Amino acid sequence: MNRKNIPLLLTLCLVFSGQSHDTSSAEDPYATGVSNTQRKTWRAEDDRQLETLVPELQARAQWIQEQLWDMGYPVRIASAKRTAEQQREGFREGYSKTLRSKHLCGKAVDFKLHPHIFPDSDAAFWDAKDKLAKIQGLLVLNAPSFKDRPHVELDQDCDWDAALLGPEGTWKNDTHTLTIRRDRTTRTYKGSLVTPDATLTLTSLRVRHTHSGPRNKIEDAFIDVTFKHDKKHKNQNISKTYKSSTIIAKTHHYQRASWTSLLDTRAAHTFKRVTK
Numbered sequence: 580m581n582r583k584n585i586p587l588l589l590t591l592c593l594v595f596s597g598q599s600h601d602t603s604s605a606e607d608p609y610a611t612g613v614s615n616t617q618r619k620t621w622r623a624e625d626d627r628q629l630e631t632l633v634p635e636l637q638a639r640a641q642w643i644q645e646q647l648w649d650m651g652y653p654v655r656i657a658s659a660k661r662t663a664e665q666q667r668e669g670f671r672e673g674y675s676k677t678l679r680s681k682h683l684c685g686k687a688v689d690f691k692l693h694p695h696i697f698p699d700s701d702a703a704f705w706d707a708k709d710k711l712a713k714i715q716g717l718l719v720l721n722a723p724s725f726k727d728r729p730h731v732e733l734d735q736d737c738d739w740d741a742a743l744l745g746p747e748g749t750w751k752n753d754t755h756t757l758t759i760r761r762d763r764t765t766r767t768y769k770g771s772l773v774t775p776d777a778t779l780t781l782t783s784l785r786v787r788h789t790h791s792g793p794r795n796k797i798e799d800a801f802i803d804v805t806f807k808h809d810k811k812h813k814n815q816n817i818s819k820t821y822k823s824s825t826i827i828a829k830t831h832h833y834q835r836a837s838w839t840s841l842l843d844t845r846a847a848h849t850f851k852r853v854t855k
Contacts, residue, residue, distance in 0.1 A: 740761050802841070
């Protein structure tokens with residue numbers, strides 16, 4: 580046999596035996612390869628988390644994960660839909676910079692590397708993940724002012740009232756009851772303020788957020804409300820502003836609106852949320 584043909588024959592043997600198929604990259608230490616057994620096991624485990632997402636994100640997250648597997652990255656699902664308490668805990672401990680996370684409504688997902696590895700923010704893995712996410716029309720959080728490399732989300736907002744991060748609900752103090760309801764069709768608020776002297780009907784409500792400090796560390800939320808007095812008081816209009824309570828994270832000291840109580844900024848009345 581001609582010795583010149585030996586390398587070609589060896590290459591052909593490796594290809595047909597499947598030994599030359601290696602999805603890992605020698606240039607990236609995080610691309611360690613993914614076996615078929617791992618794919619099968621991880622698909623079953625991670626789908627239990629992905630099933631908590633809205634359908635249009637679930638399918639896209641699966642596609643991103645499998646494309647990364649093909650590139651040799653042992654990527655797993657770190658977090659899918661969260662409860663309000665899970666999000667609060669993540670914020671308190673500094674794992675998240677916000678309480679108004681799309682994780683609350685199943686419109687966001689976080690990725691990691693197996694078993695629980697989060698590479699530095701400049702790792703090529705995150706760039707590969709972001710590129711795939713953008714192909715799927717998803718948003719990533721890689722702005723200088725707000726970096727969250729594991730995160731991917733739909734370009735859709737949540738119903739923040741349903742997540743208890745808005746004014747909708749019943750709020751009470753010792754003498755007053757503030758009731759706010761939102762029409763999901765018209766997206767308008769209705770309600771009333773019952774005081775010892777009168778019942779005021781809510782005629783308009785506007786929610787506004789303010790941000791200040793480096794990297795928007797401080798967030799405050801306000802609701803500007805207009806009430807109409809009952810006929811006894813000749814339908815007089817009254818304007819009020821309520822400020823939401825806030826939570827401060829243990830690390831980095833981020834402050835965010837928590838919507839567990841409201842302060843009447845003029846009368847200094849504090850209302851506690853009693854129901855959604």
